[in-house]
Amino acid sequence: MSAVKYETVIGLEVHAELKTLTKIFCSCPTEFGGEENTHICPVCLGLPGVLPVLNKKVLEFAVRAGLALNCEIAGFSKFDRKNYFYPDLPKAYQISQYDLPICKGGRLEIETNGEKKTIGVTRVHMEEDAGKLLHGGASITTSQYSLADYNRTGVPLIEIVSEPDMRSAEEARAYIEKIKAILEYIDVSDVKMEQGSLRCDANISLRPVGSTKLGTKTEIKNMNSFRSLQKAIEYEVTRQEDILEERGTIVQETRSWDEEKGVTVSMRSKEAAHDYRYFPDPDLVPIVVEPAWVDEIRAALPELPEARRQRLVDELGLSLYDAGIITGTRAIAEFFDRVVSQYNEPKIVANWIMGELLRLLNANNLEISDCKVTPDKLAALLKYQAEGTISGKMAKAVFDEMFATGNEPGAIISEKGMVQISDEGALLAIVGKIIAANPQSVADYRAGKEKALGFMVGQIMKETKGQANPGAVTKLLKEKLDALS
Amino acid sequence: MTDCALIMNTIFGYDPKDSTSAPVDVPDFTASLINDVKGMRIGIPKEYIGEGIDPQVSAYLRQAATKLEELGAVCEEVSLPHTEYALPAYYIIASAECSSNLARYDGVRYGLRVESDDIISMFSKTRSQGFGDEVKRRIMLGTYALSSGYYDAYYLKALKVRTLIKKDFDQAFEKYDCLLTPTAPTVAFNFGEKTNDPLAMYMSDVCTIPINLAGIPALSIPFGMVNHRPVGLQLIGKAFNEGTLLRVGYTLEQNTRLTRPRPFERGELA
Ligand SMILES: [Zn+2]
Numbered sequence: 087m088s089a090v091k092y093e094t095v096i097g098l099e100v101h102a103e104l105k106t107l108t109k110i111f112c113s114c115p116t117e118f119g120g121e122e123n124t125h126i127c128p129v130c131l132g133l134p135g136v137l138p139v140l141n142k143k144v145l146e147f148a149v150r151a152g153l154a155l156n157c158e159i160a161g162f163s164k165f166d167r168k169n170y171f172y173p174d175l176p177k178a179y180q181i182s183q184y185d186l187p188i189c190k191g192g193r194l195e196i197e198t199n200g201e202k203k204t205i206g207v208t209r210v211h212m213e214e215d216a217g218k219l220l221h222g223g224a225s226i227t228t229s230q231y232s233l234a235d236y237n238r239t240g241v242p243l244i245e246i247v248s249e250p251d252m253r254s255a256e257e258a259r260a261y262i263e264k265i266k267a268i269l270e271y272i273d274v275s276d277v278k279m280e281q282g283s284l285r286c287d288a289n290i291s292l293r294p295v296g297s298t299k300l301g302t303k304t305e306i307k308n309m310n311s312f313r314s315l316q317k318a319i320e321y322e323v324t325r326q327e328d329i330l331e332e333r334g335t336i337v338q339e340t341r342s343w344d345e346e347k348g349v350t351v352s353m354r355s356k357e358a359a360h361d362y363r364y365f366p367d368p369d370l371v372p373i374v375v376e377p378a379w380v381d382e383i384r385a386a387l388p389e390l391p392e393a394r395r396q397r398l399v400d401e402l403g404l405s406l407y408d409a410g411i412i413t414g415t416r417a418i419a420e421f422f423d424r425v426v427s428q429y430n431e432p433k434i435v436a437n438w439i440m441g442e443l444l445r446l447l448n449a450n451n452l453e454i455s456d457c458k459v460t461p462d463k464l465a466a467l468l469k470y471q472a473e474g475t476i477s478g479k480m481a482k483a484v485f486d487e488m489f490a491t492g493n494e495p496g497a498i499i500s501e502k503g504m505v506q507i508s509d510e511g512a513l514l515a516i517v518g519k520i521i522a523a524n525p526q527s528v529a530d531y532r533a534g535k536e537k538a539l540g541f542m543v544g545q546i547m548k549e550t551k552g553q554a555n556p557g558a559v560t561k562l563l564k565e566k567l568d569a570l571s
Numbered sequence: 572m573t574d575c576a577l578i579m580n581t582i583f584g585y586d587p588k589d590s591t592s593a594p595v596d597v598p599d600f601t602a603s604l605i606n607d608v609k610g611m612r613i614g615i616p617k618e619y620i621g622e623g624i625d626p627q628v629s630a631y632l633r634q635a636a637t638k639l640e641e642l643g644a645v646c647e648e649v650s651l652p653h654t655e656y657a658l659p660a661y662y663i664i665a666s667a668e669c670s671s672n673l674a675r676y677d678g679v680r681y682g683l684r685v686e687s688d689d690i691i692s693m694f695s696k697t698r699s700q701g702f703g704d705e706v707k708r709r710i711m712l713g714t715y716a717l718s719s720g721y722y723d724a725y726y727l728k729a730l731k732v733r734t735l736i737k738k739d740f741d742q743a744f745e746k747y748d749c750l751l752t753p754t755a756p757t758v759a760f761n762f763g764e765k766t767n768d769p770l771a772m773y774m775s776d777v778c779t780i781p782i783n784l785a786g787i788p789a790l791s792i793p794f795g796m797v798n799h800r801p802v803g804l805q806l807i808g809k810a811f812n813e814g815t816l817l818r819v820g821y822t823l824e825q826n827t828r829l830t831r832p833r834p835f836e837r838g839e840l841a
């Protein structure tokens with residue numbers, strides 16, 4: 087055990103691709119996944135003599151994001167050139183915002199293990215995305231050739247920079263999940279980490295507990311999921327702790343997360359860091375934002391996750407925890423609302439979504455938007471269960487089938503003959519049959535062994551291939567047995 | 572001057588694909604071809620007629636001022652105190668932009684490519700052979716001026732100087748309709764005469780560069796000959812006030828017998 091206890095300090099830089107129809111400075115489509123180099127024009131290729139013109143939608147989306155993150159919106163801001171040479175950057179500079187970003191001074195609230203905490207948002211700025219390189223080999227340095235796809239060049243991005251306010255990998259994960267939820271709610275980004283529309287770099291340092299001075303930080307890149315973000319931070323914290331405990335010094339550098347090996351590896355040191363030679367882009371004019379326009383955007387903001395969560399607690403009686411999961415993404419929250427509008431049992435609906443639906447989505451690595459079970463179909467299923475047409479156990483089986491095939495619950499129920507027998511006359515006949523066939527169990531029950539009752543109910547369910555209403559069976563069986571004495 | 576107005580009618584106008592282009596209506600510039608300057612106030616910045624200006628050039632300038640006064644204009648000396656900083660500010664700003672603008676010429680996608688054994692030396696040879704001396708000089712100057720630790724001292728300071736220069740002009744235009752200066756400090760020099768002296772070349776732009784920094788219009792008028800070499804005078808106006816310049820230029824053109832130089836016809840530069 088070391089004498090010194092360390093505190094982890096984490097700040098995150100999040101890049102989100104904006105889902106505008108066209109690119110930031112030209113009219114090319116932003117659509118993901120087109121054939122290589124088909125969404126390009128002289129402007130985004132940076133051919134000599136072309137000029138950028140700002141897409142107003144990008145500004146609107148950035149302002150919307152800034153407002154949702156409680157930022158101040160700058161009345162005056164500008165674009166700067168970030169100069170660096172790389173084959174995926176056709177102009178050899180990226181148009182970004184340096185000292186006058188469009189939004190700054192925001193904050194958002196995260197929750198870990200039931201504890202709330204406010205994380206500062208330093209700034210949100212607009213910039214253009216770079217292209218994509220397809221290497222002939224494993225990496226750019228070991229390849230015989232690399233191909234450049236410029237479809238993504240000029241796709242609008244916002245970069246959201248946090249204050250170094252996070253103290254653990256869990257907090258960092260909660261923060262990025264919250265950012266994702268907010269950007270999804272306000273409909274400015276697809277926020278898919280796996281597709282690269284949401285990217286995250288982490289600045290990590292340690293300092294002795296009680297110290298207010300920041301330690302030397304490393305920047306971690308290349309984390310492609312929430313899980314890898316958390317794992318990378320956990321690894322990096324341990325790595326730095328080990329160095330400090332050996333009385334070593336942390337080198338300020340950029341490190342890359344290696345998902346397969348589960349380690350971070352050095353990419354470049356501070357000395358080798360780029361001098362980006364930022365300066366105001368003379369091809370663009372300063373951005374002047376009218377307060378009235380900002381007010382319009384603010385007024386049109388949709389309900390944010392926090393407010394929606396509270397509404398589910400206050401108006402529908404969900405627990406805070408359940409409401410948090412249901413409102414975790416806008417898509418799930420809307421799915422929930424649509425089911426509840428047809429089957430007004432919010433707690434039951436929430437349990438089904440959190441239990442069955444999310445379980446199957448996660449197991450199949452699907453988004454709710456890809457799901458074959460629509461809100462209408464889930465509501466119909468829950469009604470069949472409520473009416474007693476099918477048992478809870480049957481409903482789960484029907485749901486699995488709906489998830490796999492997308493068929494209507496009614497069709498599945500009749501196709502499988504899964505109709506629950508609740509009719510007393512029919513059940514009484516079976517009850518009588520089972521009592522007659524199991525004299526030992528009857529004797530046991532009468533001797534006070536409750537277990538024997540369960541056994542006989544099981545026999546009845548078996549006899550009816552699970553279609554008997556178990557509640558009704560238990561009630562009838564008990565009545566019959568008690569009457570025997 | 573009529574040719575100038577006709578060309579302006581054709582090429583002026585808002586370009587939605589250029590963010591720095593102003594969405595203003597284009598007037599009919601031929602309507603500004605008025606032979607009358609009565610009551611107009613014309614400033615002559617003293618920084619443009621003093622040291623470093625060829626006396627033969629300033630003589631022509633005085634001649635033009637006298638003519639304009641005869642025609643009813645008021646000509647007065649005015650001061651644009653930050654003029655001497657315009658040239659250094661310009662060469663920092665322009666070189667900085669140039670270093671960034673030209674970085675894309677790497678020989679990969681278009682333009683000249685000098686083949687080599689590996690890609691880095693291909694970049695390096697392409698750029699070494701493709702750019703001329705003045706361009707390379709500007710790339711180096713500009714890269715330096717933007718570098719970390721130098722930005723504030725050079726680039727940022729140059730931007731501040733540009734603001735002061737613009738303010739000088741704004742103040743002058745509160746009092747004057749336009750300003751009269753030489754176009755260049757000397758009579759035109761021989762082709763290639765100063766190419767090996769970059770500083771002398773930069774100095775020959777000393778009268779026109781402040782206009783570019785301030786973002787205002789100016790009109791250069793051929794106004795005389797010295798040893799068969801043309802001398803130009805410059806009229807400087809407020810933003811979007813080209814009409815005033817055409818009017819003063821047209822009046823001078825109509826009331827002087829100075830002929831336009833035709834050096835190519837006479838084979839002087841051959
Ligand atoms: Zn394009």
